[in-house]
Amino acid sequence: MNIRILLSALAMAGTAAAQPALTIATGGAFTAMDPHFHDLSPNTALTSHVFESLVMTDTNGRPIPGLALSWQPVGSTTWEIKLRPGVTFHDGTPFTADDVVFTMGRAPNVTGSPASFGQYIRPVTRIEVVDTHTLRFHSERPVPLMPMMMTTYAIISRKNGEGMETRDYNSGRAAVGTGPYRFASYTPGDRASFAANATHWAGAPAFSRVTLRMIPNDTARVAALRAGDVDAIDNVPTRDVAQLRAVPGITVQSRVGxxxxxxxxxxxxxxxxxxxxxxxxxxxxxxxxxxxxxxxxxxxxxxxxxxxxxxxxxxxxxxxxxxxxxxxxxxxxxxxxxxxxxxxxxxxxxxxxxxxxxxxxxxxxxxxxxxxxxxxxxxxxxxxxxxxxxxxxxxxxxxxxxxxxxxxxxxxxxxxxxxxxxxxxxxxxxxxxxxxxxxxxxxxxxxxxxxxxxxxxxxxxxxxxxxxxxxxxxxxxxxxxxxxxxxxxxxxNIWATRANVRYAPQIWERTRAMEFTPVQ
The missing domain is CATH 3.10.105.10 (Dipeptide-binding Protein; Domain 3)
Known part of the structure; x- marks a missing residue:
């Protein structure tokens, strides 16, 4: 190995090792690692650690660039989307327009889906691939909400997604995205773990490892926070808000969603x-x-x-x-x-x-x-x-x-x-x-x-x-x-955190590691 590459890798590994781990207890039950299986907030929050959308949102829900750098209408029934160059999936495969085409063919048609993503994709009647990083979405009628629709569905790769079913995402076999974290493990009904993607296009994430624990019982979730078993919880029971606010080292935040x-x-x-x-x-x-x-x-x-x-x-x-x-x-x-x-x-x-x-x-x-x-x-x-x-x-x-x-x-x-x-x-x-x-x-x-x-x-x-x-x-x-x-x-929406992390609440209910920062 080239000595510069080796030194760079060692430095990156050292940085990752120095980063803290984050454990979040969520009250919402996530049901799959397949980002297209169920249009459900806990699932979206879970899978967004690994998979990303073309357009993202800021804390107030306004659209910002994601895997798409820009989007603009070209006439009344066409949107042109410019993709972010230089993005790779976790296995090193380059992200291209073809992956978007594959995603939009799969997402509305997942077998057994309790709530489909079709409402966000079916308005697009034809996808035109201009080049590897430019697409045009055509529709029968004007679709003014196209940018927000592009925030809803996660992009998967054709290479890792072709022929794959929901069980393949749950096992990790197909759980290969472009996101800030890589799939580590998923136990249905219990927890999911992710490792930092040090080569993410936006830079390495804040935490070396993230664990989302599903603790639907309110009393157990609050107890886990108070005991220090988790760093943060969402869906704070209203009956516990006043008591938690009085606990030194615990911060409670809320926002109408x-x-x-x-x-x-x-x-x-x-x-x-x-x-x-x-x-x-x-x-x-x-x-x-x-x-x-x-x-x-x-x-x-x-x-x-x-x-x-x-x-x-x-x-x-x-x-x-x-x-x-x-x-x-x-x-x-x-x-x-x-x-x-x-x-x-x-x-x-x-x-x-x-x-x-x-x-x-x-x-x-x-x-x-x-x-x-x-x-x-x-x-x-x-x-x-x-x-x-x-x-x-x-x-x-x-x-x-x-x-x-x-x-x-x-x-x-x-x-x-x-x-x-x-x-x-x-x-x-x-x-x-x-x-x-x-x-x-x-x-x-x-x-x-x-x-x-x-x-x-x-x-x-x-x-x-x-x-x-x-x-x-x-x-x-x-x-x-x-x-x-x-x-x-x-x-x-109510969250509570321990003193070692800070949380920036969003208008959305989704609770993700990307909204947390470590407190040194």
């Missing part, structure tokens, strides 16, 4: 699988009646949930987007709690004696998710709806929901673009796989040609204010009027 916690009722099927009369006999689905959905919404004491259950760390919601996001409507207020009026609506709809339903949801994915489900059951009992709460680990919840077995479910969604587009596509739009619309994970069976037409117009509208006006119109129809989904609140 994009995450909406909401309910999706089965508004479409004549017979719904978990709705019966009070004697347990199947009945025609009462959730099809908007008066029943309105009664259920009016019976939710959102302020009480925010004050007592969330310790003030949530923002009651009557719409999909938080204040400041494109699509937020200042004229839409959260549904006012009124159990008496809700009971009148139930009587008017023909359900004076009530009915029974099962409320499904995760018990380890969102802040206080099981507690919220139990609170809803108590609130709905006051208007005659007897609720069986069936919560489960999120890995089970997301795995079973593609079978479309829910009548009412509690879940969450965070827009990947910072606008209302993906929320509307997933919650309000008629499922149309050819467009990448809809998802079986949140199937409410709602379908409205009027809102679909408005959404098509919005997704092709270049001017942000005009696009926002269309978003607001859809939300007034599909959410405020029809209650295709029932918003509860926007979640405040």
């Amino acid at each position: 994009q995450r909406l916690i909401y309910l999706y009722p089965d508004v479409g099927r004549q017979i719904s699988p978990h709705v019966t009369d009070l004697a347990g006999r199947p009945i025609p689905n009462p959730l099809r009646d908007v008066r029943v959905r309105r009664a259920l919404s009016m019976a939710i004491n959102r302020e009480g949930i925010a004050r007592q259950l969330m310790e003030g760390l949530s923002v009651p919601a009557g719409q999909l987007m938080p204040e400041g996001a494109l699509g937020f409507d200042p004229e839409i207020r959260p549904e006012r709690y009124d159990a008496v009026a809700a009971k009148r609506l139930m009587t008017e709809a023909g359900y004076a004696d009530g009915f029974a339903l099962t409320l499904h949801g995760p018990n380890d994915r969102y802040v206080n998710d099981e507690g919220i489900a139990q609170a809803l059951a108590q609130m709905w009992a006051r208007i005659g709806v007897r609720v069986n709460v069936a919560t489960m680990p999120s890995s089970m919840f997301f795995a079973r929901t593609p079978r479309d077995e829910n009548s009412m479910a509690l879940t969450g969604w965070s827009s990947s673009t910072g606008e209302a587009d993906t929320s509307l596509i997933n919650m309000v739009a008629t499922p149309m796989p050819e467009r990448g619309w809809g998802t079986v994970v949140r199937a409410s069976h709602y379908s409205n040609p009027e809102t679909d037409d408005l959404l098509l117009r919005a997704l092709s509208t270049l001017e942000p204010e005009a696009r926002g006006a269309l978003y607001r119109q859809i939300i007034r129809l599909g959410v405020q009027r029809d209650l295709a989904v029932i918003p509860i609140h926007h979640q405040v």
